[in-house]
Amino acid sequence: MTLQAQTLQVKAAPSLKAVPASAWDACAMGGANASGDEDPFNPFVSHAFLSALEEAGCVGPKTGWTPLHLLVEDDGGTLRGAAPCYLKSHSMGEYVFDHAWADAYDRAGGHYYPKLQVSVPFTPVSGPRLLAAHDPGGEVRAHLVAGLRALRDETGASSIHATFLQEQDLSALAARGFLRRDDQQFHWFNEGYGSFEDFLGALASRKRKAIRRERRDALANGITVEWITGSELREAHWDAFFAFYMDTGSRKWGRPYLNRRFFSLIGERMAERILLVLAKRNGRYIAGALNLIGDRRLYGRNWGCIEDHPFLHFEVCYYQAIDFAIARGLDRVEAGAQGEHKLARGYRPVTTSSAHDFADPSLSRAIEAYLQRERSYVSEIAGELAAATPFRSGTREED
Template structure:
């Protein structure tokens, strides 16, 4: 039996201290998708995306997201594994909601914050979180898990949360003692449709008619739609989109997480991975959505508008995303967190996963008991959603 290779664990307080090529060799290795994922390039764990969050000030400073990225180097000093990790002083911008846990623990006399969050800030998209070079060996994963435990103790964190991971990574962390949590999202999956009309033909007749009507009405009043990507994206596009984002964010969320500088930075660094869907009326941009492009999926992220028009949100965010995915040969569209209304538009329920390490044994037992019940509830709701899908069945209505 060969001896385990020696590794060194370090903490990077900024991605600026890590070479982009070294990080990306762990995050998006050229060999392809990590186990349990079909995506060969996840834009959100890339150095370009995460460093743009830091350099723009969306994380770091007083944001409550303090970078403490975990790095594992092999005996030659080469980066073998990494994890995007943050010390958190609140639970905002995570989309795996633990505010109830925090309240309960603090009412019992504990201190929930700081906590450690292994995640992509403000981004509820499944992807790798423990980023391991394909040839690094099992000790690299073990070093990341051990490093997180040591870091949790070092900063006095109540817990460590690894969110939006694959089912396989969730199972692996469960073997390392983490508690497993599930939730749900809605994704559109290409079943070999080829074009939008063929996709519609897979739906029950009544649902097809509703979607066709929504698309017609969304483009009334002279509204036009443009897809802008790559080098065609200009600062004028970002100005327009940011106005949409701030207007909708301020009305619905209270405090938008992303600033104008962030959009310029991702536009400079990863424009070929970005799709802007812009709606205009009489030549004036009035609404838009930003999507990120993987090798297998299109990821809808943020939307906004400065004029309200019936069904325009559905057109810009959901139907145009399907059109683009079909044209690009992408296998699915992930349209963000929550939103049961996506079911009627052909988006299917999927299970999301996270893993949680709780330091206090008594609190851990309480959370573990809660998660058993929560997982059962999520599974029951998923089954109900499956029954509500608008796709035609053998007994479904015909034209």
């Protein structure tokens, strides 16, 4: 597909193999995408992460995630913008749930699939999606949006879904008629703490005591915890973690999305951006959590265990992440989708947003009415959650 306008051209690439990593990352990182308090380096939109998903076979036609990445080039062939885009034959692995929309549209005689998904597969982390680091006039983003709609028409897709958006991309899409959808996550904010005890000092006494008790109980039975990152990462660590991931994922979701090859690839390509938190008992690893490290944030991704111990999940996933963020001077810990239990552990409610565009006007009108009601509900719940944080009066209550 080619869309020509002025001096910019938009085309779709079926793989990142044809896109130089340096050119992709120059669009994805820094510049306008890092405005405000956003993270200048979001590891999930890096060429290393996305290409690892492709090369490991986690995405591809057989998985229902067919890559069709949009590229905006100037007349000289320089990449000016991009968007990680996939043609989907289902709605799994997205964390923004539209199964009810698909069912209703199919019952009405339409075909919801295929659809276009602008996202990082299997990753409920907000970040740049219209990758245009140097786009002060918004021209590159305008071409990306036009390219998405042209690609939707060419592929016969019902709709476009851009999920876990930063504000700049959300605004660009909303200005061009995309519908906004809001949801809730829980993030931990570093208020300049020098230690975990400093953080606990900001909590109400009862909550502070509860967390201390959980941390103590989690490490009973001789359990120790290790941080493994950078050159310390070995295949043996990935072997252990993959066993946890498969065991927990198979029981909880039925089919884990990531394979063993993927973890080796990101270990090879971005080891300095990876933190494995592994718990050990009696000389063997029994649980672990995978985190990715940005310039300002720590992103908790996957967890698994082969032994159940009280509060070990909270310790490995949440408290150790806070310890690491404080030690590294990071601003925030993003601990993944859902989970109101994070609130009692010092994580605060944060609104996440996505944008949706439908080829069928009747489907668009029905979903727009639904989203108006849903946004009101999410806003109301956000206020209630913000009032329930465990912090002492006088400390910051929300993002």
